[in-house]
Amino acid sequence: MGPRFFKNGTIVSFDKVTESIKVLHNASLLTSDDGIITAITTQPETLVLPTDTEIIDVTDKIVCPGFVDTHRHTWMTAYRTLGSNIILAQYFSWVSQMSKARNSYSAEDIYVSALAGYAEALNGGVTSIVEHAHHNWDHDVMMRGFDAAVDSGARIWWCYDIMATNESFSGGEQTKALLDLAVRHRSTRPDSAVAFGLAWDSLSFTPPDQVEPTRAIIQSLKPEVITVHTVGPGPWGSGNSPTLAHSYALLDSPNPPWIFSHGGFVTESDRAILRSTDNFISITPESEMHYGHGQFSCCDIQDQAALGIDTAFTFSGEIFTQARIWLQAERARRYNAALKTAIPDRCPMTVEHAFLLATRHGGRAVRRDDIGVLTVGAKADIVVFDGESPNMAGWTDPVAAVILHANVSDIRHVLVGGEWRKRDGQLILKEGQWEGLARRLKEVAIRVQEENRTPPELPDNIWGNPLTTPEVVDIRRGKE
Numbered sequence: 001m002g003p004r005f006f007k008n009g010t011i012v013s014f015d016k017v018t019e020s021i022k023v024l025h026n027a028s029l030l031t032s033d034d035g036i037i038t039a040i041t042t043q044p045e046t047l048v049l050p051t052d053t054e055i056i057d058v059t060d061k062i063v064c065p066g067f068v069d070t071h072r073h074t075w076m077t078a079y080r081t082l083g084s085n086i087i088l089a090q091y092f093s094w095v096s097q098m099s100k101a102r103n104s105y106s107a108e109d110i111y112v113s114a115l116a117g118y119a120e121a122l123n124g125g126v127t128s129i130v131e132h133a134h135h136n137w138d139h140d141v142m143m144r145g146f147d148a149a150v151d152s153g154a155r156i157w158w159c160y161d162i163m164a165t166n167e168s169f170s171g172g173e174q175t176k177a178l179l180d181l182a183v184r185h186r187s188t189r190p191d192s193a194v195a196f197g198l199a200w201d202s203l204s205f206t207p208p209d210q211v212e213p214t215r216a217i218i219q220s221l222k223p224e225v226i227t228v229h230t231v232g233p234g235p236w237g238s239g240n241s242p243t244l245a246h247s248y249a250l251l252d253s254p255n256p257p258w259i260f261s262h263g264g265f266v267t268e269s270d271r272a273i274l275r276s277t278d279n280f281i282s283i284t285p286e287s288e289m290h291y292g293h294g295q296f297s298c299c300d301i302q303d304q305a306a307l308g309i310d311t312a313f314t315f316s317g318e319i320f321t322q323a324r325i326w327l328q329a330e331r332a333r334r335y336n337a338a339l340k341t342a343i344p345d346r347c348p349m350t351v352e353h354a355f356l357l358a359t360r361h362g363g364r365a366v367r368r369d370d371i372g373v374l375t376v377g378a379k380a381d382i383v384v385f386d387g388e389s390p391n392m393a394g395w396t397d398p399v400a401a402v403i404l405h406a407n408v409s410d411i412r413h414v415l416v417g418g419e420w421r422k423r424d425g426q427l428i429l430k431e432g433q434w435e436g437l438a439r440r441l442k443e444v445a446i447r448v449q450e451e452n453r454t455p456p457e458l459p460d461n462i463w464g465n466p467l468t469t470p471e472v473v474d475i476r477r478g479k480e
């Protein structure tokens with residue numbers, strides 16, 4: 001790999017003392033041959049570069065930390081555009097791992113779909129991903145999904161979700177396969193960017209006397225993070241709440257960090273527990289708006305929140321876009337509340353807050369101070385934006401430029417642990433070429449979507465909770 005020197009750019013670094021962004025103009029950054037940031041300086045002449053250092057001129061460019069996605073399901077990429085108007089009440093029986101649509105995927109299809117999903121993430125500057133791997137209905141499907149993570153070149157916490165009720169691949173068989181895989185991978189790939197986590201979506205359905213077996217799995221697997229979906233309480237039911245997990249003594253040290261995905265209805269008790277145990281929710285802004293999860297109280301725990309994508313087949317797959325959506329949604333919500341009585345006298349959320357949710361808070365969610373920041377000693381996960389594109393030119397504030405003006409085509413370079421994953425606007429896959437992968441994805445997507453084009457009828461209820469019809473928009477002239 002060799003050391004790399006990014007010369008004369010604007011670096012969006014991080015001040016550990018103030019926990020805030022520190023912008024350095026006309027600055028340079030040096031990475032080591034093992035993928036660590038070793039220097040950030042505005043006086044490059046004071047550095048003695050190793051003789052084999054590669055020098056990359058980043059004049060007029062914005063150098064950012066890699067973005068962190070704390071919730072994603074990459075195996076579903078082949079569904080892209082199938083669910084343009086899907087709602088969450090349809091999702092479970094139509095396209096989820098519990099639906100018949102899963103039978104349309106071979107193990108190789110899962111590999112292609114997941115690998116393309118990781119490529120999309122890297123192309124959009126997402127260097128770290130908490131993968132909620134719920135392709136859990138078949139041994140080979142499970143393994144090929146993991147292979148895609150390894151072959152992607154992204155930094156991944158691979159959190160397999162054991163589905164005990166699966167008849168074709170039992171919970172016991174899944175557990176053994178997962179533990180064996182972890183032992184084998186850790187022994188043969190000790191420097192891998194793929195770490196093991198665990199997803200535990202069955203938590204709320206686990207009787208108290210059955211928690212200990214899963215605790216034993218945690219002790220054996222030693223996951224770096226545990227993640228669950230939580231969409232309750234409220235109309236979705238109680239769900240996998242922080243309060244429930246805490247009642248089983250699962251959140252306090254020395255347990256690994258927990259990420260509660262969505263959290264649109266987290267209670268005051270949940271929020272207090274998240275703060276006291278230093279655990280996080282993953283807000284997936286576009287997903288929750290698209291599907292209708294609800295975003296009622298997640299806005300009250302943003303000090304313990306990071307951002308995620310969820311099912312990228314339905315919408316955009318880059319985190320800085322999610323930060324933009326969340327920022328403007330939060331501004332609108334708080335402005336609207338104020339406007340009921342008076343005119344707002346300040347902006348309720350800053351672009352820096354949005355940037356930190358997309359970067360530093362993702363690192364905090366997995367308890368890694370070397371992820372989601374550009375500091376000496378951090379991983380060399382780096383994204384370089386072109387500051388002279390038509391939509392970026394004229395910027396003076398690099399954080400505002402990225403959060404409010406950038407698009408994926410502005411990303412010139414992406415590195416993970418100092419390794420090129422995108423250079424001069426072109427993806428560099430760890431395995432193969434994008435053109436070949438794109439062709440394979442297209443073949444899988446056409447077949448899978450054709451077999452599952454029509455959604456099943458809506459059920460009468462979801463987990464015993466009734467359905468209702470929202471007010472429907474009609475934009476035709478003369479319609480109220």
